[in-house]
Amino acid sequence: MAGKKILMIVGDFGEDYEVMVPFQALKMVGHEVHAACPGKRSGETIATAIHDFEGQQTYSEKRGHNFALNATWSEVKPENYDALLLAGGRAPEYLRLDASVIKAVQHFAQAGKPIAAICHGIQILTAADVVKGRKLTAYPAVKPEVVSAGGTWVDTKIDGVCVDGSLVTAPAWPAHPTWLAEFLKVLGTRIEHGELKAAA
Numbered sequence: 001m002a003g004k005k006i007l008m009i010v011g012d013f014g015e016d017y018e019v020m021v022p023f024q025a026l027k028m029v030g031h032e033v034h035a036a037c038p039g040k041r042s043g044e045t046i047a048t049a050i051h052d053f054e055g056q057q058t059y060s061e062k063r064g065h066n067f068a069l070n071a072t073w074s075e076v077k078p079e080n081y082d083a084l085l086l087a088g089g090r091a092p093e094y095l096r097l098d099a100s101v102i103k104a105v106q107h108f109a110q111a112g113k114p115i116a117a118i119c120h121g122i123q124i125l126t127a128a129d130v131v132k133g134r135k136l137t138a139y140p141a142v143k144p145e146v147v148s149a150g151g152t153w154v155d156t157k158i159d160g161v162c163v164d165g166s167l168v169t170a171p172a173w174p175a176h177p178t179w180l181a182e183f184l185k186v187l188g189t190r191i192e193h194g195e196l197k198a199a200a
Contacts, residue, residue, distance in 0.1 A: 003031035004082040004187050007071075007108075009101060009124070011037050011091030016048035016064030017173040018087035018118050023067075025180055026085075029191055034071035034081070038098045041072040049089050051119075051172070053158075058141070059172075061090075073100070078107040083187060088119025088139065088172065096127035106130060116168045116183040118175065122146065135164040139171050 006026055010019050019035070026033045037046055048064030078084075084105065086092065095101050101124065108115050109130035117125055122138035123145060125131050132150030137160070146153050154162040159174040163182050170179035 003029070004189075005032045005080065006034070006083045006085055007076065007078065007081040007104070008033060008035040008085045008087065009037070009095060009104065010035050010046055010067070010069070010087055011095045012046045013049040013089055014046060014067075014087045014091040015089030015119060015173065016050045016067075017176070018089060018121070019046075019048055019067050020065065021173070021176050022085055022087065022116070022118075022180060025176075029184070029189060031187070031189070033085075034076070035067070035069050036071040036073040036076050037069055038073045038095065038101060040069055041074075042070055044069055046091075051089065053172075076104070078104045081108075081113070083114040083116070083183075084108040085183075086115070086117040086121030086124050088121045090120070092120045092123040096124045102128045112166055114166045114168070114183065114186045116179065116186075118170045118179060119172045122169060125149075126151070134167055135162055136167060136169040137162040137171055138169060 045066040045068050048067050050062045050064045051059040054060050105128040119139045122142050126145040126149040135152045135154050137154045137156045143153050161170045161178040161182050168183045
C-alpha cells in the first residue's frame, strides 16, 4: 500500500527528540511526512531544544539541533493530509496562538483523522478545543489545561501511551516506542518482510 501523508506542525524550540524521531521513523516505514512551521518555508530550519530528566523538580533544557523543514506552511492544505502529528517542547505554547494552526488542527479533529500528540504538543489540542469528552495524556504540567478543556486525564508512566479512537497521546519522548507503535496501528500500518502493508 502507499504510505499515508502526515503533517507535522513544528516550531522553534520544539523538543529535539520529539521532532526528529517521529519525522525519521514515520518516513522510514514508508509514510510521507511534511514538517511545516508557520512563518517559514521549506528548506528553512527551526531550532530545537533538548528536554531531559536529571533529578530536578522539572525537566532541564539545552539547545538542540537545527531541523530542516520540508514543507512551506503557507502552502499547506490540511484536507490533503491523512493524519497530524504534534511534537512537544516550548513551541506549542506560541504555536497555539496562531489562528491558522488552530484551524488546521480543528480540521483533523472534526474529520476524525488520526492525530498523534506528545508532551506539550497537547497544548495545541486544548487551545483548539478538540479534547472535550476525549481520553488523553500529556506531560503532567499540562494536566490542568486538559481538564479545563473538558478532556479526561489518563495517568500513564513517562513511557506510556493513551489511545482514544484516532487520538494517540503520550507524556514525553521516553514513550516514543509505544506512542509511535500505537500511532502506526491507528494509521493502519503493518510491516511484513520489510514491505508496508494495509491493515487487515
